[in-house]
Every structure is written in C-alpha cells, then in structure tokens.
Amino acid sequence: MMPWQQQIVDVALEVDDDGVPAYREVFFTVPRQSGKSTLLLAAICDRAVSWGLPQRIAYTAQTGSDARKMLTQTWVPQVHRSKLDAAVRRVYRSAGAEAIEWKTDSRVECLPNTPDAGHGKTLDMAVLDEIFADTDDRREQAMIPAMTTRRDAQLWMTSTAGTAESAFMLRKVDQGRAAVLEGRSSGMCYFEWSADDDADPDDTEHWWAFMPALGRTITPSVVEHARATMSDGEFRRAYMNQWTDTSESVIPAAVWQAVQDADAAPCPPGWVFAVDVLPDRSAASIAVADESGAVELVDNRPGVGWVVGRVSELTERHGGLVVVDQGGPAGSLVDELEGCEPVPSGAVIAACSRFFDAVADRKVRVRPDGRLDASLAGAVKKHVGERWVWSRRGPVDASPLMAATLAYSAARGGADEAYAGPLVALR
DSSP states (O other), X not given: OOHHHHHHHHHHTOBOTTSOBSEEEEEEEOOTTSXXXXXXXXXXXXXXXXXXXXXXXXXEOSSHHHHHHIIIIIIHHHHHTSGGGGGEEEEEOSTTOOEEEETTSOEEEEOOSSTTTTTTOOOSEEEEEOGGGOSSSHHHHHHGGGGTTOTTOEEEEEOOOOBTTOHHHHHHHHHHHHHHXXXXXXXXXXXXXXXXXXXXXXXXXXXXXHOTTBTTTBOHHHHXXXXXXXXXXXXXXXXXXXXXXXXXXXXXHXXXXXXXXXXXXXXSSSOEEEEEEOTTSSEEEEEEEOTTSEEEEEEEEESXXXXXXXXXXXXXXXXXXXXXXXXXXXXXXXGGSTTEEEEOHHHHHHHHXXXXXXXXXXXXXXXXXXXXXXXXXXXXXEEETTEEEEOTTSSSOOHHHHHHHHHHHHHHTTOSGGGXXXXXXOO
C-alpha cells in the first residue's frame, strides 16, 4: 500500500477494548486516480476472508451500472490475478445479481443506489463510492438500517470533491472536518487530501502536498499534461480535490438561469409528455412541454414501477401524447403506455442539439425545479459520430434532463426548420 492508504486502514481498523471497530463510519476523500478503488477492494477482501464469521458486504456507486462494472470488470480480474483467488468460491455475473462468493461463506454484492436497496438485508460492511454524485442521503439511509444488528459493522464512503449540487457529500465533509478538529477517536474517522482554496494550480512544487499518489502511481508529467488540457475548474476538482461551482456545466449556469420562468406552465393543445429511465432502472422521470416552448419536470422518482400508472393518470386527466426514446431504457415501456410514440435514435440525437440550442437562444421557458437543475449541472455528452446525446451514465440522474429534452423537441414539432426531420409530429 501507498503511505496514505496504509494510514487509513491503520486507523479505520482500530478496535476498542471489546474488539469492536472504534469507527462505525470511515470516510476519505482524495484526488482522482490516487488509488481509492484499490484501497476499497483491499478493505472488502479483508472483511471477506479475515473476520472469522461470514460477512455480508454491499458495494454501491453513483449508479447500479457503475457498481456492477467496478466489481466484474475491475475488481474480479484483480482478485483472480492475486493469491486471494484461492479463497474465491464463485463469481456471479448475471445481470442484476453480480457478486463474489468466498470459501469463508462471505459474499460481496452490488446494490443499486435506491432508498430500498438494503431492505430485507443484514450487512456487515457497506461501501458508498463516488458520493459526489448524491444530491440526497438515499444511499446512506438505505444501508444504515441493514447494519443495525451488527456490532462490528462499518460504513465506508469515498469520493473526489463535487460541486454545489453534491449536498450529501458536503454534509459529510463538514461532519468529518468537525470530527478531526474535535479529536474524536470513535464513531467517524475522516481523511482528506486536498489543496487549500487559494492554492496556485500552477505551483508544481505544491502538488506534492495534496496529491498522495504523486511520484508513485502518477508522474508529474501526467499532471502537467492534465493542467495544460483540462479546464481550470475540472483540474481543480480532479487533481486538487477542490470544490467547484457549476459554471463549467455543458450549459453554463447563467445561461440556464436565463430561461427559468416560474410562470412556465405547459398547456394543451399540442403538448407532449416524455418519459426517460436510467440504464440500471434505478430512477425515471416524466416531463411535459407545449408548442410555445414551455417545459416542466412533472415527476422524478426511484425505480420504474410507478411510471405507467402515473403517465396514465396524467393523460386521462389532461390528454396529450407520450414519447420515449425507442432505443433507450424506457423503450421497454412503449407497449404499456397508451398513446405512446417511440422516438427513433436519429431523432433523439437531433432533440438533444435542438434543446441545447433552444436554451442558448432563449427559445425555451423552463419551470424551475431543483431536480432538473441538478440533472443539467451534472450533464455529460456522449458522442455519436460527429453528433452527441445526453449520457445517461454521467455522475447524476440524467433522466430529468433527457425527459425535458424529448418533450420539448417533440412538442415543437417542425417549428424550427433547422431541425426538420424524423421528429414526432403532433398534428
């Protein structure tokens, strides 16, 4: 282990006079690519093979899909290449049931980041990775009750710094810093490697003070290249572990703010409801738009089971069409949604550009909603040839933004000649 990793495990695994871990909660934050995933794997494997009784361990990330990829594509190959492979009984790779089962009868499995993820389970260790993506405490609240009956249970959390939308992590950082200042030796242990707010990002000598992997797994030349090519905000967040605002969003905050309109209330005729679902089906959203360019996020909830009933309720009460991305995760709902028009992939790509330009040109009016704001603030583009779509695998729930995008584009129909093509016709 690198010194910073060794320091964390030395403290995190301290025990009290009864042999119970002194710290129920372990939280560390470091710059990106410092080795936090390797440290998590080491802690998980230690639990699985060294703690005597069979251990139940849950791993979560910003999405269920990200968690499953980490387990099966990164960690399992590392375990197979190590001496610990002899302790593995079986690896499960079936979608939604990915897990490592050990000969000690311990089990490591992935859970979605939904409020009910831990229901019905008893856990000895829960890991919350990349918590910068959490806008609320749903992951923590899903795990803590599952550990209640385990005296030696631990909750491990980690992430690089986030933005103003990272409400959960901000709260945890405040709690952790307070624990350090108070000199606590139980309850929560907290570790942070980051640059001071006024640190000069071009002071290469100062990098060594807050990049714990520098000179080991990261070379100065790599960081110099990142500094030369990345935006200032992203470099500060990724390599200096500093908190940034949302000014460097795909759509700048000031531009987005300019299209906010508390009086924007889409109304018939010619309005459209759009449904979008995350790839791991951990959340879904419904948005509505009309021909005038008014857009509103109607609903956003965990899971997918509620969508069909909610859409039926809305269309029975208000009328209107329903659209979904034919090739996206919501495509499976087409047959269940009455009056649903599937939008082909080419039209989805065009819709994203259309919505982007409409915001920039102030052609759209958006009813203010914090969930939609957070979705836009963390938006990531996924390139498709020379064009792009909103990525559903970004750091935040992208379904509010994608639903709003589809609703706006479909409701506008052929109103914008620049985008005439395979869009949903409402007339």
